Amino acid sequence: MSHVSVSKSGTRSDARNASLERHAQRFLELRRGLEQIEYFCKGTVLKRMMKCGKAQCACATDASKRHGPYFELTYKANGKTVNVKLSPEAAPLYRAAARQYRKLKTLLSRLDKLSKTILRQQAKLANPDARIDQKPGLLRYPRFKQSLKTARFALTA
Ligand SMILES: [Zn+2]
Numbered sequence: 001m002s003h004v005s006v007s008k009s010g011t012r013s014d015a016r017n018a019s020l021e022r023h024a025q026r027f028l029e030l031r032r033g034l035e036q037i038e039y040f041c042k043g044t045v046l047k048r049m050m051k052c053g054k055a056q057c058a059c060a061t062d063a064s065k066r067h068g069p070y071f072e073l074t075y076k077a078n079g080k081t082v083n084v085k086l087s088p089e090a091a092p093l094y095r096a097a098a099r100q101y102r103k104l105k106t107l108l109s110r111l112d113k114l115s116k117t118i119l120r121q122q123a124k125l126a127n128p129d130a131r132i133d134q135k136p137g138l139l140r141y142p143r144f145k146q147s148l149k150t151a152r153f154a155l156t157a
Helices: 006-035 089-125 148-156
Strands: 042-052 069-079 080-086
Touching: 042 089, 042 148, 069 089, 080 089
Parallel strands: none
Antiparallel strands: 042 069, 069 080
């Protein structure tokens, strides 16, 4: 950075540092949120009223006479839907845990977004002379037509 005029590059990197500092603070705040997370569980708790299947039972014709409620935790694992039966007592526990899971996911995606912003800024600070037309954090390397092996051979030959 020594070859760039001091005042100009100084202000620019000060502004970058301030912005980086703000983002770093926000990261710490969000990360503290992780500690607030209680037991969590992926999925949704469903409440179901069921037909028993007996033709003579009232539930067969009257929806209000269906049996239940029955509770189920449902979630996807490896692309398949999994249903786990829950007792009426367990249902509120799992419902709360499912809420915690959603909270955790939101928190993680915010942390991920923020981390990427911070990493981009850190990369810029590490390489202040980077050309403006470069996408942040990405360098376009030239396409090598030769394989690494032949290139090395050409260098030593
Ligand atoms: Zn029935």
